[in-house]
Amino acid sequence: MSAAPSPTGPLRHFLQLRDFSADEIQYVLSRARIIKDKFKRYQPHHTLHDRNLAMVFEKASTRTRVSFEAGMYQLGGSVIYLTTEGSQLGRAEPIEDTARVISRMVDLVMIRTFEQTRIERFAAHSRVPVINGLTNEFHPCQILADILTFVEHRGSIHGKTVAWIGDANNMSYTWLQAAELLGFTLHVSGPEGYRLDPRRTRVQPATTLREFSDPRQACEGADLVTTDVWTSMGYEDENEVRRRAFADWCVDAQMMSAAHEDALFMHCLPAHRGEEVMGEVIDGPQSVVWDEAENRLHVQKALMEFLLLGRLS
Ligand code: CP
Ligand code: NVA
Numbered sequence: 001m002s003a004a005p006s007p008t009g010p011l012r013h014f015l016q017l018r019d020f021s022a023d024e025i026q027y028v029l030s031r032a033r034i035i036k037d038k039f040k041r042y043q044p045h046h047t048l049h050d051r052n053l054a055m056v057f058e059k060a061s062t063r064t065r066v067s068f069e070a071g072m073y074q075l076g077g078s079v080i081y082l083t084t085e086g087s088q089l090g091r092a093e094p095i096e097d098t099a100r101v102i103s104r105m106v107d108l109v110m111i112r113t114f115e116q117t118r119i120e121r122f123a124a125h126s127r128v129p130v131i132n133g134l135t136n137e138f139h140p141c142q143i144l145a146d147i148l149t150f151v152e153h154r155g156s157i158h159g160k161t162v163a164w165i166g167d168a169n170n171m172s173y174t175w176l177q178a179a180e181l182l183g184f185t186l187h188v189s190g191p192e193g194y195r196l197d198p199r200r201t202r203v204q205p206a207t208t209l210r211e212f213s214d215p216r217q218a219c220e221g222a223d224l225v226t227t228d229v230w231t232s233m234g235y236e237d238e239n240e241v242r243r244r245a246f247a248d249w250c251v252d253a254q255m256m257s258a259a260h261e262d263a264l265f266m267h268c269l270p271a272h273r274g275e276e277v278m279g280e281v282i283d284g285p286q287s288v289v290w291d292e293a294e295n296r297l298h299v300q301k302a303l304m305e306f307l308l309l310g311r312l313s
Pocket of ligand 1: 060061062063064065135142268269270
């Protein structure tokens with residue numbers, strides 16, 4: 001096992017979607033489809049034999065943990081699971097020292113944490129690639145899975161329209177990076193006080209992003225309607241205020257009917273039926289949320305391979 005910088009080139013991290021070029025994202029997506037196909041046919045795919053992934057969770061998780069852990073074993077490697085409370089991070093060991101130590105012992109690190117600056121500080125002191133498993137600002141692994149899911153169901157996302165309904169959170173800002181990189185339009189609608197921060201929305205071309213006060217209008221012409229919880233992890237104190245503010249931003253059948261007839265519905269999960277989405281939508285025929293969740297597994301296997309081995313096909 002090697003815990004040294006990759007022999008395939010300079011050390012790369014995946015801290016936000018735009019750490020990769022459009023071409024690299026397309027490569028990871030196409031590789032994910034190959035890996036998924038082999039998985040479905042029970043063909044072994046041990047490209048990361050003997051490699052070790054450390055997973056650091058400073059927030060709760062179901063999908064991220066299971067997909068990275070199962071994925072690494074399926075690639076022939078192994079994992080170490082760490083939490084804030086169960087490690088010295090919870091007793092104020094600096095993140096920089098944690099990074100120096102962990103990255104001398106493993107080949108790859110995935111972190112779920114709070115501020116983006118925290119994962120950036122970790123990466124700056126890491127000898128091995130670092131993957132963002134969700135921060136307050138971004139959730140790039142989820143967006144890779146979402147785009148893979150769109151492509152599987154509808155083909156290329158280039159030129160399409162995605163409607164984001166709800167909070168200006170880590171998912172929405174990652175969708176915005178995806179729209180700019182991959183050439184589609186993002187419609188966004190959320191209540192006043194919870195809208196995108198203009199300091200974070202400079203994209204090229206400017207028409208990539210269209211903001212709407214009416215969520216139904218945002219859904220018009222959409223090929224995909226997507227939403228997320230009204231209160232993200234770390235913001236629980238705002239739960240009641242947010243519940244009132246977001247009441248009109250629940251994705252229901254009426255909203256879906258404003259979108260294209262064949263529009264898909266996605267949600268990164270966990271979902272709260274009756275809040276950000278009605279059961280009739282998330283459990284309805286346009287919803288692809290289970291494929292979306294499964295694709296975390298396949299796309300992250302491709303991502304880990306790419307970071308450690310570079311391009312293989
Ligand atoms: N979508 C997602 O990241 O789910 P978890 O919080 O369960 O990992
Ligand atoms: N925006 C949500 C996503 C959970 C997967 C959160 O950060 O809690």
